[in-house]
Amino acid sequence: MKKALVVDGNSLIYRVFYASFKQLEFYKQHNLQPVNALKLTLLILLKILQSTKYDYALVAFDAAKKTLRHDELAEYKAGRKPMPEDLVSQLPLIREAIGELGVKIMSIDGIEADDIIGSYCKNMNEHGVEVDIYSSDKDMLQLVNQNTSVHLFKTGISDIKKITPQNFNEAYDGLTPNQVTDFKGISGDSSDNLLGVKGVGPVTAIKLIIQYGSLENILEHLDELPPGVKTKFENDKQYALLCKKLSTIDQNVIRTFVLDEFINKGIDYDKLKAIITKWHFTGFDKHLY
Numbered sequence: 001m002k003k004a005l006v007v008d009g010n011s012l013i014y015r016v017f018y019a020s021f022k023q024l025e026f027y028k029q030h031n032l033q034p035v036n037a038l039k040l041t042l043l044i045l046l047k048i049l050q051s052t053k054y055d056y057a058l059v060a061f062d063a064a065k066k067t068l069r070h071d072e073l074a075e076y077k078a079g080r081k082p083m084p085e086d087l088v089s090q091l092p093l094i095r096e097a098i099g100e101l102g103v104k105i106m107s108i109d110g111i112e113a114d115d116i117i118g119s120y121c122k123n124m125n126e127h128g129v130e131v132d133i134y135s136s137d138k139d140m141l142q143l144v145n146q147n148t149s150v151h152l153f154k155t156g157i158s159d160i161k162k163i164t165p166q167n168f169n170e171a172y173d174g175l176t177p178n179q180v181t182d183f184k185g186i187s188g189d190s191s192d193n194l195l196g197v198k199g200v201g202p203v204t205a206i207k208l209i210i211q212y213g214s215l216e217n218i219l220e221h222l223d224e225l226p227p228g229v230k231t232k233f234e235n236d237k238q239y240a241l242l243c244k245k246l247s248t249i250d251q252n253v254i255r256t257f258v259l260d261e262f263i264n265k266g267i268d269y270d271k272l273k274a275i276i277t278k279w280h281f282t283g284f285d286k287h288l289y
Contacts (some may be wrong), residue, residue: 004056004124006117008135013094015136015153016040017087024086034086035279038093045101046287057264059098060116063107069246076246078193100272102265111253114139118249121148123257142180142249144168173206182215185244194243197236215244
């Protein structure tokens with residue numbers, strides 16, 4: 001079976017930027033263009049691409065700040081700080097470098113990278129292609145199936161946990177991939193400013209989902225719940241359903257899917273070496289054939 005790679009671009013660049021944050025002081029002291037995120041992005045993508053033979057590859061990025069989800073909930077992702085200027089200035093360099101790795105880049109106005117990734121996975125699976133997702137976003141776990149695995153960046157950039165159907169229950173406290181959004185509908189997701197059902201925490205949420213199967217089924221059996229829990233669900237019923245909806249990855253945003261557009265073209269080592277030389281990067285020797 002052929003294999004495809006998809007990387008959550010925004011998740012990766014934020015993670016590497018803050019993992020190497022201390023390096024920014026050097027660039028500022030010497031009035032230089034910061035390239036700390038560029039270097040680590042290149043290193044990580046090289047390791048991934050050289051560790052497995054991928055027939056297809058994609059790095060997905062968010063586009064415009066406002067998305068369709070903001071139209072349904074104005075407070076969606078409210079409170080998130082804008083991307084630091086020291087990272088913004090590296091974006092064109094990062095995109096150029098990814099291009100030299102032979103990997104397609106995709107962003108769609110008004111659409112989140114999560115939805116691009118979900119659509120890519122769905123289409124790849126329908127074409128009989130296995131997919132590896134790399135991200136630090138646990139929302140991606142709803143995409144896990146027999147042909148799609150999620151590689152989660154856990155601590156920094158070196159600790160990566162592979163999540164498959166075989167170890168999913170262990171990784172997500174007994175839930176299944178299609179129950180991830182039920183969990184978020186109830187317990188919320190602070191990173192997206194989704195509050196869920198006020199007063200119902202993760203432990204209770206998991207217990208109820210395992211017992212009833214879904215948020216909707218819990219709402220149909222409210223009379224079976226303890227009075228205090230019942231009241232909390234009654235108070236936030238519609239909001240919980242909205243949180244679940246907003247947490248659900250849309251797998252239909254790539255309207256016209258052409259498999260060949262995502263072919264992994266291979267690394268252009270000459271151009272890659274030019275980038276490494278230009279920015280005086282070290283630590284790449286074992287990755288350059």
